[in-house]
Amino acid sequence: MPSNLFLVGFTLAVITFEFVQLDGAPIIHPSEVKALQAIHDNLIDPRAKLKNWNNGDPCRSNWTGVLCYNITLTDGYLHVQELQLLKMNLSGTLSPELGLLTHMEIMDFMWNNISGSIPKEIGSITSLKLLLLNGNQLSGPLPEEIGNLTNLDRIQIDQNQISGELPKSFAKLNKTKHFHMNNNSISGQIPSELAILPNLVHFLLDNNNLSGSLPPELSSLPKLLILQLDNNNFSGRSIPDSYANMTNLLKLSLRNCSLQGSVPDLSRIPKLGYLDLSWNNLTGTIPTNKLSNNITTIDLSNNHLTGSIPSNFSGLPNLQRLILKNNNLSGSVPSTIWQNMIFTGNKSLILDFQFNNLTNISDILNPPPNVTILLFGNPVCSRANQLRIVQFCQSQIILMNESTPNTTNTMITCGPCPPDHEPNPLVHFQCFCASPLGVEYRLKSPGFSNFQPYLLDFEDYLTSGLELSLYQLDIVSAVWEEGPRLKMELKLFPNNDSLFNASEVIRIRSMFTGWLISDSDLFGPYELLNFNMGYYGNALANPSKSGLSTGAVVGIVLGAVAGTATLSAVITILVMRRHSKYQTAAKKRSLSKIPIKIDGVKGFSFEEMEFATNKFNSSTQVGQGGYGKVYRGVLADGTVVAIKRAQQDSLQGSKEFFTEIELLSRLHHRNLVSLVGYCDEDDEQMLVYEFMPNGTLRDHISGRIKEPLNFATRLRIALGASKGILYLHTEADPPIFHRDIKASNILLDSRFTAKVADFGLSRLAPIPETDGAAPSHVSTVVKGTPGYLDPEYFLTHKLTDKSDVYSLGVVFLELLTGMQPISHGKNIVREVTMASQSGMVFSIIDSRMGSCPSECIEKFISLALRCCQDETDARPSMSEVVRELETIWRMTPEADTTTSESITTDSGLRTTGASYSSDSRNPFVSSDVSGSNLLSGAIPTIAPR
Template sequence: MSARVGHILVLIMFIQISITSSQKNSDLVALQALKHAWQGTPLSWNDGSDPCTGGWVGITCTNSRVTSIILSSTGLIGPLPGDIGEFTELVVLDLSYNTGLTGSLTEAIGNLAKLTNLILVGCKFNGPIPSSIGNLERLRYLSLNSNGFTGSIPASIGMLKNLYWLDLSDNQLTGTIPVSDGITPGLDMLTRTKHFHLGDNQLSGEIPLGLFNSNMTLFHLLFDHNRLTGEIPSTLGLVQSLEVVRLDSNSLSGDVPSNINNLTNVTEMYLSNNLLTGLIPNLTGMNRLNYLDLSNNSFSESDIPSWFSTLEALTTLKMHYTNLAGELPATLFSFPQLQNVDLSNNRINGSLDISPNPSRQLELVDLRTNRISDFRQRRQYTIGLILVDNPICMESGVTNAFCSLPTKTSAAYSTPWNNCTPPSCGSDLVASPNCQCAHPFVGLFSFKAPSFSTVTNATIYDSLHNLLMSFFKNASLPVDSLSLSNPSRNLEDYLVLRLQVFPSGQPNFNRTGIIGVAFALSNQSFKPAKTDFNTYTFNAENYNFFSDLETGVAKSNTSSTGIIIGSAIGGCVLVVLLVLAGMYALRQKGRAEKAVQHNQPFAQWDSTSASGSVPQLKGAKSFTFEELRKYTNNFSESSQIGAGGYGNVYKGSLPNGQLIAIKRARQGSTQGGLEFKTELELLSRVHHKNVVGLIGFCFDQGEQMLVYEFIVNGTLKDSLSGRSGIRLDWMRRLKIALGAARGLQYLHDLADPPIIHRDIKTNNILLDQRLVAKVADFGLSKPISDANRTHVTTQVKGTMGYMDPEYYMTQQLTEKSDVYSFGVVMLELITARNPIEKGRYIVREVKQMMDKNKELYNLHEILDPTIGLSNQLKGLEKFVDLSLRCVDEKGTQRPGMGEIVKELESIMTFVGLNPGSEPSSSAGYEGAGQDFSHPYSNDSLFAYSGGFLPPNLHPK
């Protein structure tokens, strides 16, 4: 009997060993599947060794099972295959910062039952987020931000009861925020989650009342830059653990809940750029609040609230366009940490009294366009005070500095040298703060809710530098030094900082070092939450300077029997294997060449040859990075003249003295190499006196830059707003309209191929030294091929207010979409108003106010006062008629650009101007059913305000 039991035990052990061996083999098979699916895997994956004992880079095992795959920032290219679901012991999966990873996220991800960290930051995954992700019951970190995911948020995420960090921001998610209903789960069930990061998407509908409850332990609620509507739910006041609330840049309406001041732990609150009404909220008791932005809402006229004198932790107070009225208390300016006060465009009146002992940190007080009649100066202040457009500045003879707009101050910062002399490094090396030449790991920090507004305080950045260095040292990462530089606020009002991390002991990182540094940042291991910086995301650039070859040593079999048997079998199949290997090698070579061509289209560019990979450019010069760095004084802050969604714009000077504007892509907005090459080929064919000329480009050292002719008088928006100091009378505006129309007509009718601009607006019409209009910025342009001559079906992109509603609703882009945008520009020319201002749309305003039976169509109230006297506005009615034809809701009813040019020429002749006399200052002239809500309906004026904001060639 005992012998039988012993046999059974042996059998059980044999079965267990067999199962373990089978599971181990399944991991190996799955890793082989990943290797075949991806280009750019580490070389150590090719040595034939056991992944768990052979040192495969990025692979960690426990008991011979794969438990982590961390390959962040290693240059992977390809999809994520369903074989990933075979790693049933996997705990951590981080593939962040591999922009070559594309395709949808497989449903098999839901098989990873032991996964705690799923981190796919900054890749190019798209399609819907699979609902199977709700099966990952142990998941704590879910970071899918900065991809291209579409569709709705899976309700199944509500099943992740252990989730700590949820970040789905910076995608293209749509639909409503899911909440539970007793049958399906929802985000309200995530009572342990500390972070809801859902900003920079296209989420719509109301924020559900049931989303929040008193059991939640949320720290950060980031819903900014979406399309959310309806009221802020009163249940928000139940989540008293909240520290950061960002609901800005949506279309939220109604009163702010009266219990909002229950959130006494909140330090940053952004409710700006919505449609909120009612009284300004009562924030009494929110004594930890240090950053508050309620700007651009439609609150009822309210007296200065009493809590202005009680929130002593404030560093930043922004409430422009909020209908504030009354006299400001002097105590407001004495808060010890106060840095920035922006109460412009309100109805503040009486006498301004700044405390005799204002905050030492106070940098700016912007009170322009109010009703302040007196300023009590108790002493000489060094504060940047702006009182432009107040009665105090309208008295004759007033020359006070505060009655003019201040010049832009430099926000330059860079980590200082560490008591050494910086060396002269080679063109592909960078000097570290320790004065060592190396290839740094580079990326951008985006701090989404810093507690401060200034970007000039070096002490703050020095503190962050020290925290980062301590963190890297304590984590035993191979970091010698790091540099922080170029602090700025982007379009989403995030603080952006450039980080360079330098390797220790050698000029290059190896893959293991890069993975360690990247994982520390993607996994939020570095936590500055207890400092001024709060929550962040990090987006890294590709690192192409690995120093190690990662060669593995193949295992040898010491068994002579094995050698003999292996030799015999090998001799039988050698020819077959050689043939198969050759076929496989050719196939892999073709795939690799195709991948390289797509991502590095200039890799084989020899300007002396006729290689097919050479961009077919007409007159555009290729600049090196070093050349452009020299022309812009190392891209200094003083050279920066603007910024947009694409990146920064710098003014430079060529050796021959010609001024240039350089548009430098920022990391995260960079196009793929093939798309950049295609855009260059398109722009190099555009030559017209009313179109900004492309001089050249840079595709060097991972940089993408476009070099344009410099246009001295900036944007039409600058002149209409008064920022440029140029007065545009009626005759000048007619000439500008005609010039811009001629530029657009050229793009539509004479360019080869014809081009739809897709982003016509006053920010993209520039004025040269003779006020000749030039159409600029082709970042969203679409060429029209013969196959799609009638329309191009494409994802909706553009700028809200100028966008064709027909295109918005059908996704069918036509030349008439540009015509609609141009019609809005024409109305902006006569009113100098923003297309959407305080919830009012310029097209609707003109239509409702106009009366054709009265002089100037009864538009006196909304005409720009600087346009001229009424008796000087001959032809204005014809101009208005033409503009309203351009903004007809049906594209078929709008005129073409050729017809618009003829009518504008007719108007100019009617008023006594020669339409052919426009001076030219530039050479070269060619030729004499989806469910979308209407973007400009009353309930969705800002429906697209959180969407794509295209780049501008010049500052706004």
């Protein structure tokens, strides 16, 4: 039979080949084929993203990332219109043969690891509109020849290692609107010749090595909206007075540029919304003329300014931050700044006047709760008690806040969704599973300091630009990064359907990659960091714009049929061989392995696992347990995962393997680790999970990781883990007893959200009898980890939901003390109990947590010890544990600054994100995307860059 299939396939393939050749459809120009081959040869492609670049005609065979015109030009050939190679993990260099793609409009190599210099031959592509090379390791100078690209709309070379001076030839780029060249090593003076560019709107050159003076001529740029030159060295130079004449300017950011002289009077700029002149050597007084009503942020901190705080800061309706700290300002703090403002919704105001010579405050009346005043380091604080301003005289550092927007959550619990689908959080009153598109998106120069008041405006802006409905957009997270820039994770859901159609996916992607979403004055320029097509990836990874004749389409279809037949023959042979091999290998396995049907879980091949882990290289190993080793892997689509590889010939591993798949395939909760898939091939069994970049809770408690977790973060971790276990006990169908709760089975994601893991020992809760009653326990062999085992379960072999409560109580004690459950013959439960009874409990509290309310500590310890009672009935239920932890949380200072974290008394199914808060103590808040601010109780030092 396989031979017959092969013969049929071969015959069809021959017929198809002849059919396509006779069709006479147009092909790509030969010089462009040569160029693409040279481009491919110069690149290193470790994930084989470009493996089809050797098959057939580039346009007609849909080479990955190669998009062609849908008609031939005057020469009768097809031509490359776009080269879209975004975030494919490519390295190597850019080939000079790129210059042969003379009809190309978009060149996109963003977010790869390409090194070397930018080829001067790119200057030959006069049709080029988008030159997108940001996020690589390119070095060397900018070629003068780029100045020949007279149709160029956007040049993005930011986040590379480009050096040398800005070419004066760039003054010929008459159609260019966007110069994004930040975060390089560009040196020299900004050429004054650039002032003749008629369409330039965004000039981003921050974080370079520019020197000399600021060209006064830049004020002549007729359409300039953003001038961002932070962190350069214009040593000893002043800000040109002519910059006050930039009538269209929206944002002026010259932070840490070694500038001298006075602050220019910018009151003549009618739409100015963001001004940052901090960390310079500016002197004199602050101009007294009123700024634009659009202004959201004024930062003049860390200069040498004198005089008083002028009244012109009053009556600014959109002001969010006024930062004047570390100057020599004197006089009174004018309360008029906030008295005339209307605070509605999420609007807030921060006034940071620390470390000046302010001696009084003009009005002692307390400001609204939305106003934060910081006066530490001023003489006025010596009379803090007398003036009733003690709360304003505490030392604080105001950080850009890390935030996760609120989303509207489903009103009912969704059951397991099909593979690659998930509940749409924007749909009310019904469980609606859909397959979303994932978008990583960043605002490069936003015109505000606090995003939350503009959240709805942003949703409207983006959905309108994409021609989507509001309920199709879910803003999963929004995080401030250095810059400041605002990075977002977005999900786009189909419109009243479970799937997008193919044309809609292509349209949405092209809107992002072609920068077809209109610019916004408020939100500024954006950049696409990643476009994850998820479910649609396999079918649409290589969208093509090339239009083919009907005959060619038929030929391709027949070719596909032939290929399928041939592939079927090959697969049949391989399956027969594999089956024989499997039978041999199966004899080595335990006869107790129970085959189960695995729905909704992706199966991976051993080859895919090898590829993801670089053949299980030791450098990718991140852990090891009784089951086997755990590796950090990167799947072919770029997804980072954790791969748990069972030890071979492990009977225990085989049982745990199927138990965990069976359970996790139908468990979906924010505080449970997600199963991505599995590999069950020959003698290999592997489980593939979402990757938890912050490791295990045990790693952090043990001191293996240097930065300690502060108390608020520990409490939030305890609450998250408790909600996950509560879900297992009450919401899972049927309920589940975990049976191995311990610190090493509580994982932490990038935001330090706790996720319970490792369900290999879990057991289903008792099933109700015919009369509706259910036994309270499961009789089973004792399994678990010493130090965490419920004593009653150990003695009676009766597993109950309170067995998990006991284990969780031990974890709570670990969080509070930093001790191990059993160490040098000492048991943590006994040690803490004795310390509590003797009134010495604070002597064993982990000092690395920093300061925390003693009442919170006492209640947390009391709860932990009640969880660890020997008698089952003396322990609280999981719902009681969650409720008490929420009560403790509300007693913490962080609770006052947390406005959107769902601290609820339900089962924990509502999962909103972190708050928009400027309080550096808040465990949900950090300006450091690495999460280090979550770790330490100490206030970080903020450097100017």
